[in-house]
Amino acid sequence: MKAKITLKDIARELEVSISTVSKALKNSEEISRDTKEKVQAFAKLYNYKPNNIAISLKNKRTKNIGVVIPDIVHHFFTTVIRGIEKYANARGYNVIVCLSEESFDKEVINMEMLANGSIDGFIMSLSSETQEKGDFNHLKEVTEQGIPVVLFDRITNEVDCDKVIIDDELGAYMATKKFIEQGKKKIALITTDDYLSVSKARTSGYRKALEESSLGVDESRILKLPSMEMDEKRIKDFLDSQELDAVLCVNEIFAVYSMGLAQRKGLKIPEDISFIGFTDGLLSKYANPSLTVVSQHGEKMGEVSAKMLIDKVESEEEEETYQTKILEPTLVIRDSIFH
Amino acid sequence: MKAKITLKDIARELEVSISTVSKALKNSEEISRDTKEKVQAFAKLYNYKPNNIAISLKNKRTKNIGVVIPDIVHHFFTTVIRGIEKYANARGYNVIVCLSEESFDKEVINMEMLANGSIDGFIMSLSSETQEKGDFNHLKEVTEQGIPVVLFDRITNEVDCDKVIIDDELGAYMATKKFIEQGKKKIALITTDDYLSVSKARTSGYRKALEESSLGVDESRILKLPSMEMDEKRIKDFLDSQELDAVLCVNEIFAVYSMGLAQRKGLKIPEDISFIGFTDGLLSKYANPSLTVVSQHGEKMGEVSAKMLIDKVESEEEEETYQTKILEPTLVIRDSIFH
DNA sequence: AAGTACAGCGAAAACGGTTTCGTGTTGATA
């Protein structure tokens, strides 16, 4: 086991000072050609690599980004992480992932763990419990300490920071309008309670499209589940309780599950009933029939978030100006609707 | 913006030395009741939290784990991360995730980035390129430096370290046997080239089950794709080229896609043709029909890996003894086969 | 009165770097 070599080791071996070694390795003008060559050769030979921790302590920069998300098994968050990771890595940053598992307490604990020097900034999507509680003090504390935060997807307006979202209202509006254009009359919405910022916006887009049409909103056609967790019984009861010819769901799991129920009842998709979901995941692509979705462009969202964060981290000025980027959703047409 | 407070700040305010503050906060016997109370009260008031980086530098322990995996969008890896994250967090560790994207170079670069002090140990699954090349020097270097490594799922025997796998051969054997028991005769396998350790083992289990039966292996019923990437054309051509009554696939995507093709040909599942895949993801659960799979217990695998790694990191002894844990796969029976 | 014990605290080194600010040597210049 050959331990890591340090500047001190090189200095001792070559009988020069630590400062000289440090400068030589950085190709400083101050050091003679001769010495530089000697030091660099030695460093290469022993595979010297500076200790990141020491550099972090000195620079007060860790080159780590903290990502705190509710869940990692949902395809959307996975793609966001991938986007963040790719972009961050290209700029020399590492990504520390923490899962809040939709719990307020875990979100707080995770942030506290990371906020004491481990990271240069946060990229987060709020846990449902946090959005429900409306308590954002942990975020405020962090921003007050000067640690930059970028909120994506599940955001709040009560915290001053950069934000990245897709236009969820528009997405739902587009989807609902598509149904209407295709002659669907009884259009349902399976969503979650309004405390989730995204669900609220999507519900609003759904309403808007219906209100603009001659159809109007029928409240009994809206199912609000308490969370994004699958609740097979409630969805089944809801779909069994009435006749529908189109269903919009706030995620792909609800949609694919609903399609299965419809098929078991002998309904033809999309003729008898059409479906559109949110999130363009594997499930949508490989479902049978494949599911039309409102794509949230998770990877793009991750990239944009990472760019905003790193730009802020590396900017010298302490401008307290925050922006909210709104990405456009797109409808990915597949076999669960006419086309 | 109130910046973080340090020991030095407290010392200055309270007119004591830094050492005294440090000790007082740790409730050292050395410090008088009075002073301790004063210091602790002050620290609490100003919400003092020790700087992780400084502590890392001092202790040569970061409480960070580096996880390097080929991909994050595959359900299996996602669940493993979740298992790692949960367990590691409970023991006070953070998880730094890096994606190799199946590239040897990225794997090397990521490891190098992390190996210079950022982490206490690695949990990894090899990229396909690494397994194909058979070059494991980056792993060897790291272990030689005394950094513990745990390899999971995609492993190699050329590196001395702890390993966690499921019994892939057994999993494929169980699945194939199930087909045979259900009277299937023409059983195909869709897999990848043997350089992927898991595919090799699975192919071997498939062969074993067939050889044990009266059926025997028909090489034309084995499709070896170059990677885990979806190749719709080759799968379609393969399935179109012959008559089959059962298909085992090394992942759920291949299986679900294949089911779709069969259905479009008018075949009934599972009567005319049955399917089993690997990986118990959302896709399997919500596919139509739902897919029977060999579950790899990703979350468990993550937990076990994290436990092995952290135990090693925290153990004092430098015992160079490594173990390989083999988890049992289980067959999750769903509608794509008889039951 | 001298010695001892101990409580309570601070100085300083250490972790591994970076960076500022000298300082001694050399050769050229006036």
Add this chain to the structure above:
DNA sequence: TATCAACACGAAACCGTTTTCGCTGTACTT
């Protein structure tokens, strides 16, 4: 010959902790 700039390097501070060791003062012992 005295002056000076340039060159090449080292000492030391610093980032924020922890920890060892030594010092001071008080109280107690004999």
